[in-house]
Amino acid sequence: MSKLRNLDITFSINSQDITASMNTLNPVGLEYEEIDVTAFSDAVQKVLAGRPNAPIDIGGPVNTDTNQAHDTVEPLNGDNTAYTVTIQFGDGAAPTTGDPEFEGSYKVTMYQINVDDMTWSARLVPGTTTAPAWGTVS
Amino acid sequence: MGKDLHSRWARVIFDEYNLSGDSLSLGNIGMEFEEDGEGATTFSDGVVNYVCGRPSLIADGYNALFNPDSVSGGDSRDGAFTALKARAEWLVSVLLGEAGEPAAGDIAYSAPLEQLSFQTAGDLTIAATVTFAGAGQGYTLIPRVFGKVLDYGDLTIGASSTYSGTSVDNGASTSAGATAYLHVIAAASAGLTIKVEHSSDDSTWADLLTFTTDGSAKAVEQKQAAGTVDRYTRISVANGTGSQETITLACTLIREQ
Numbered sequence: 001m002s003k004l005r006n007l008d009i010t011f012s013i014n015s016q017d018i019t020a021s022m023n024t025l026n027p028v029g030l031e032y033e034e035i036d037v038t039a040f041s042d043a044v045q046k047v048l049a050g051r052p053n054a055p056i057d058i059g060g061p062v063n064t065d066t067n068q069a070h071d072t073v074e075p076l077n078g079d080n081t082a083y084t085v086t087i088q089f090g091d092g093a094a095p096t097t098g099d100p101e102f103e104g105s106y107k108v109t110m111y112q113i114n115v116d117d118m119t120w121s122a123r124l125v126p127g128t129t130t131a132p133a134w135g136t137v138s
Numbered sequence: 139m140g141k142d143l144h145s146r147w148a149r150v151i152f153d154e155y156n157l158s159g160d161s162l163s164l165g166n167i168g169m170e171f172e173e174d175g176e177g178a179t180t181f182s183d184g185v186v187n188y189v190c191g192r193p194s195l196i197a198d199g200y201n202a203l204f205n206p207d208s209v210s211g212g213d214s215r216d217g218a219f220t221a222l223k224a225r226a227e228w229l230v231s232v233l234l235g236e237a238g239e240p241a242a243g244d245i246a247y248s249a250p251l252e253q254l255s256f257q258t259a260g261d262l263t264i265a266a267t268v269t270f271a272g273a274g275q276g277y278t279l280i281p282r283v284f285g286k287v288l289d290y291g292d293l294t295i296g297a298s299s300t301y302s303g304t305s306v307d308n309g310a311s312t313s314a315g316a317t318a319y320l321h322v323i324a325a326a327s328a329g330l331t332i333k334v335e336h337s338s339d340d341s342t343w344a345d346l347l348t349f350t351t352d353g354s355a356k357a358v359e360q361k362q363a364a365g366t367v368d369r370y371t372r373i374s375v376a377n378g379t380g381s382q383e384t385i386t387l388a389c390t391l392i393r394e395q
Contacts, residue, residue, distance in 0.1 A: 021141075030185075051179070053186040061141045064236060064245060066309070068140075074284050075395055078171040080190040107188055111284075112168025112196045113247070115232060118143040121166075125173055131185035 004100075008090030011058065013106070013124075014083040016072045021063035024121065028087055028102050030054050030131060054104060054132045056085070059121035062113055070113075073122050077111040082127025088137050095137050104132020143245075147235030149290065150200070151321045151388050152221060152228045154356035160205045160218040165198025167232055167247045169283050193281045195249050197230070200268040204258050222268055226253050227276055229358045231319055231390050233287050242304035242372070244287040246390035248319040250277035250360070277360055280317050285392030288318070288334065288373040294384045295330070295377040303373035305340050306391070314394040315364040316371075320349050322357045324386035329354050331376040334361075334391060336368035346371065353385045367393055 010019045033050030063069055076083060082105035088095035095101070107127035113120050126132060149158045172191025179186050205217025232247040233240035240246075255269045289303045318334050329352035335343040347363040353375070371391055377383045 051183065051186055053175070062143050062234070062245070063141050064143070065140050070245065070284075077169060078190050078193055078281055079395060104185075107190060109173050109188065109190055110168065110170035110196075112166040112170070113234070113245075113284075114166050115148050115164040115234070116145055118141075118145065118234075123170070125175070125188040126185045127187060129180075129183040129185065129187055 002092045004089050004091060008093060008095065010088045010090070010095055012086045013072060014076065016067055018067070018069045018072050021065075021069035021120075022058060022060040024057065024059035025087065026057055028056060029134070052131055054126050056106070056124040057121065058124065059119055062118045062120050069120055069122075073108060073120075074111045076108040077122070078109065080107060082107055085124060085132070097137055099137045101135050101137045102132060103135065105130065106132075142237040143234055144237075147238060147240065149233040149235065149240050149388070151231045151233070151323065153358040154321055154323055155216055155221040156321075156323050156388075157202055157218050157221060160203040162201040162203065164200055164232065166196050167198070167283070168196040169193050169281070170196055195251065195279070195283065197249070197251055202266050202268070204266045218266055222253070222256055222266065227251070228253060229277060229319055229321070229360055231321060231388055233290055233388060233390070240287045240290040240388075242286070242288055243306045246285050246287045246392075247283050248285065248317075248390045248392060249283045250279060278317070278362065280362075280392065280394055282392050282394055285390050286371075288371065288389040288391050290388045292324075292384060292386050293375055294382060295375055297377065297379060297381050300374060300376040302335075305337070305370045305372045307340070308367075308369050308371070308393065311338065311366055311368045312393045312395065313366050315362060316346070316367045316391055316393045317360060317362045318347055318349075318392075319390045320351060320357075320359045320361070321388040322351060322353055322355070322385065323388065324384075325355050326353045326383040326385040328379040328381075328383060330383060330385065331378065332387075332389075333374045333376075334363075334389070335372055335374050337370040338368045340370045343372070343374075344368075353387070
């Protein structure tokens with residue numbers, strides 16, 4: 001089993017691969033609401049996993065090429081439309097069938113450029129009632 | 139092209155003041171939208187999901203040299219102290235040149251900003267820190283702050299002739315209108331007609347909007363156009379006088395989606 005490296009990650013939004021302008025991708029996955037259901041008689045604290053959330057922060061160097069991050073992500077900021085986000089993790093090589101994949105529908109709620117270091121960053125939040133999910137590249 | 143951006147080629151303009159020569163840092167510029175997750179998520183939803191609410195401007199804060207220079211007439215090379223101590227509301231444009239001075243097609247940020255503070259620190263190099271929040275009350279805030287540079291720098295227009303800027307290709311037309319920002323940094327000596335034109339084929343051009351300012355005085359203007367904006371846009375500066383005119387300006391265009 002290989003140790004995965006970020007060199008082999010791909011990220012696409014709205015069917016556009018913008019990996020070439022990214023170096024930040026965090027977090028990827030679901031985090032569940034933690035509800036304390038401990039009763040007096042319970043020997044240990046009990047927790048119920050509630051509804052999950054899955055926001056993602058992305059970023060990288062500003063890249064003005066067509067179909068890279070600024071061209072692709074900035075126009076989606078705040079348009080209240082859910083776009084498919086697909087993140088694939090290659091195993092020592094470009095992602096291929098069977099490799100881990102996280103996919104879901106997201107809205108863009110923030111886009112900014114840091115003028116001092118010429119990096120961009122954006123925030124994605126789940127945009128539909130269906131939770132993003134882990135799977136594998138088909 | 140690509141990743142050839144550096145703060146060395148960023149130009150920061152407050153109204154008619156080009157403060158690039160005094161700029162030390164600017165931080166983040168952009169826009170964010172309220173995330174209404176709690177209000178949009180119902181019992182049966184499989185995940186917390188969001189509705190985008192009201193936008194707010196991102197302008198982290200501006201640091202500049204505490205430059206008290208004051209120049210009368212000519213171009214507006216007043217120092218940051220002279221320019222910023224007096225005003226509370228600005229039309230700010232940040233032009234991001236690619237391996238050189240900003241030019242047509244480069245990334246531009248333009249927004250009305252409310253200045254909240256002006257402070258200085260008595261360190262080795264005295265610098266001024268200016269903070270902003272929200273949108274200036276006197277201007278229209280559209281829900282988009284990034285667009286393209288149409289032109290920047292000194293333009294020399296011959297007598298009775300028209301300067302046409304380099305066309306900027308958006309890849310496709312848009313249908314929700316656009317907002318243009320014009321900063322006259324150094325005025326011409328006589329009236330000019332300054333327009334933004336658009337074209338579907340980069341050959342036949344029509345007027346998209348015409349600025350009220352005629353370039354004969356330092357000024358800033360925000361101008362909006364509704365409806366279709368064709369694929370290509372450019373600035374046009376017509377000199378109807380009988381002598382050559384020179385003007386220093388920055389012009390940006392933001393298409394609404």
